[in-house]
Amino acid sequence: MNIIVVQKIKRDGQPCAKSAKVLGDLNSRGLLPQIHRIVAADEGDPDSEGYELAAQFQVEAAPFFLVERDGGDIQVYEAYARFLKEVFQQEPSEAEEIAEMMAQNPDLDFI
Amino acid sequence: MIQLADPQAIAIDPASLAALEADLATKSPQKILRLVLKQFEAIAISFSGAEDVVLIDMAAKINKDVRVFTLDTGRLHGETYQFIDRVRKHYNLKLEMVFPDAALVEALVNAKGFYSFYQDGHKECCGIRKVRPLRRKLSTLDAWITGQRQDQNPSTRANVPVVQLDTAFSTEDHPLIKFNPLANWTSTQVWQYIRAYEVPYNPLHERGFVSIGCEPCTRAILPHQQEREGRWWWETAKEKECGLHAAINAAQDSPAAIAAQS
Ligand code: SF4
Numbered sequence: 407m408n409i410i411v412v413q414k415i416k417r418d419g420q421p422c423a424k425s426a427k428v429l430g431d432l433n434s435r436g437l438l439p440q441i442h443r444i445v446a447a448d449e450g451d452p453d454s455e456g457y458e459l460a461a462q463f464q465v466e467a468a469p470f471f472l473v474e475r476d477g478g479d480i481q482v483y484e485a486y487a488r489f490l491k492e493v494f495q496q497e498p499s500e501a502e503e504i505a506e507m508m509a510q511n512p513d514l515d516f517i
Numbered sequence: 518m519i520q521l522a523d524p525q526a527i528a529i530d531p532a533s534l535a536a537l538e539a540d541l542a543t544k545s546p547q548k549i550l551r552l553v554l555k556q557f558e559a560i561a562i563s564f565s566g567a568e569d570v571v572l573i574d575m576a577a578k579i580n581k582d583v584r585v586f587t588l589d590t591g592r593l594h595g596e597t598y599q600f601i602d603r604v605r606k607h608y609n610l611k612l613e614m615v616f617p618d619a620a621l622v623e624a625l626v627n628a629k630g631f632y633s634f635y636q637d638g639h640k641e642c643c644g645i646r647k648v649r650p651l652r653r654k655l656s657t658l659d660a661w662i663t664g665q666r667q668d669q670n671p672s673t674r675a676n677v678p679v680v681q682l683d684t685a686f687s688t689e690d691h692p693l694i695k696f697n698p699l700a701n702w703t704s705t706q707v708w709q710y711i712r713a714y715e716v717p718y719n720p721l722h723e724r725g726f727v728s729i730g731c732e733p734c735t736r737a738i739l740p741h742q743q744e745r746e747g748r749w750w751w752e753t754a755k756e757k758e759c760g761l762h763a764a765i766n767a768a769q770d771s772p773a774a775i776a777a778q779s
Contacts, residue, residue: 414759422759423637447761460761468759504644504652511685513673515643516728516745517565517588517651 407475408442409493412456414468415446425469428486431502437494485509529692534682541679546698547575549679550662553696554580559659561586561613563651566597567719567729568707569664570604572698574716576662577608586613586654590646591622592731600719607717615654617646632733639734639749646731655686660694668703669728670745 411432413425421429432438447456447468459465459472463482471483473493483489487498487506498506508514541549553560554576561584562572576583587601605612625633625645634642655661665677683695699707704727711718721729725737728744738747 414761416758424759457761466760466762468761500649501641501644504648505640507652507685508640508644508648513670514648514685515639516670516673516748517563517647517730 407473407493409440409474410443410445410459410472411441412445412447412459412465412468412470412472414456415448415450417449422468424467428469431486435490435494435496437496440494529682529694531682534680534694538678538680542701544679546572546702547579549696549698550576551579553660553662553680553698554583557660557694559657560584560661561658562662563588563664564601564604564612565664565729566593566601567664568704568711568722569699570716570718571707571710572662572664573604573608573610574710574714575698577610581609583610584613585610586615588615588647588651588654590617590731592646592733594721594729594732594735596721597719597729600717603717613654615650617650621645621649634734634749635751638752652686655683655693656688656691658693660696662696662698664699665697666699666702666704666707670743673745 411429413429414422416422420426429438429444432441445456445459446454447460448454451457456468460468460470463470463472465482465484467484469486471486471489471493473481473483473489475481483493485506487502490496490498490502541552544552550572562569562576564570564573564585564587566587573583573585576585601612604610622645625642629637661683665674667675667677677697677700679697679700681695681697683693687693710716719726719729725739726735726747727738728747729735730748734748736747736750738744
């Protein structure tokens with residue numbers, strides 16, 4: 407299994423907030439060594455590999471995850487909690503679960 | 518397992534819900550409420566302290582013991598707290614107040630202060646003060662009733678049905694049904710009802726507040742502005758921070774991509 411994480415690098419050279427948060431969480435879970443490559447979608451360079459992958463897989467927000475399984479199939483994960491569960495069999499924290507619910511249901515906050 | 522007063526009456530598989538939607542969509546909110554309040558035992562109205570008060574007025578005429586809950590984020594306007602109390606007394610409700618987990622609010626405020634949403638975006642705070650407590654409350658119900666309407670936000674509510682399986686809060690072993698009896702009503706109809714039946718309303722509406730949320734995150738809007746424009750107005754740039762969309766187009770138009778296509 408080959409795992410790529412695509413993070414967004416802003417013009418100031420820093421990762422976007424969500425990319426920073428997710429990579430920090432992967433680090434604290436001890437999962438970073440199992441990530442094969444971390445690829446940048448560099449805001450200053452639309453030709454950077456991360457943007458090309460985003461265009462190829464039609465992903466609109468960072469971070470996202472590409473998992474190549476042994477048969478060669480590539481699965482795209484846009485939701486971090488699902489990625490954690492399915493690829494690493496780890497339970498996301500309640501905060502991650504709620505963040506994902508809110509991302510999938512953009513109207514949940516409108517109460 | 519959902520407890521129905523009449524288990525034959527409402528089936529919750531997708532096909533049955535679609536048929537029920539087709540049937541209910543042409544009915545008045547009062548008829549919808551009459552049906553659903555009779556069918557479900559663990560059902561409650563969610564009251565936000567705004568125009569959804571009309572649901573309470575309608576439901577109280579059907580069943581004076583109707584269950585109503587309100588989420589107190591701790592950040593509502595003073596006017597909203599007073600209004601909630603007025604509604605409680607007016608309808609003699611046993612209003613069920615739902616609060617966020619104090620330890621989580623304490624940790625957030627201690628780490629980031631009272632206004633973290635202006636820097637970090639609203640989702641972290643809304644997650645703690647709204648979504649988590651709402652999820653806790655809804656896990657005790659089989660169905661809930663909201664004041665959501667299609668005309669509130671064309672991008673997120675244009676297709677709000679009268680009845681739906683609540684996919685956000687349902688779990689594998691606990692399906693939750695959501696009823697939106699006002700889905701097909703317009704704001705004008707809601708206000709005609711409020712005036713006709715002298716329903717108490719939040720005085721903030723007189724100051725241009727259309728939707729009413731937390732005090733630091735809600736502002737008055739102009740006629741014809743969408744309701745969501747009155748919330749989190751500072752966030753447009755921040756929300757785009759993690760977006761890849763603009764550059765996807767740029768990448769597709771880049772010399773490398775054009776060369777690859779030709
Ligand atoms: S609306 Fe504002 S104050 Fe209320 S929960 Fe959301 S971010 Fe916090």
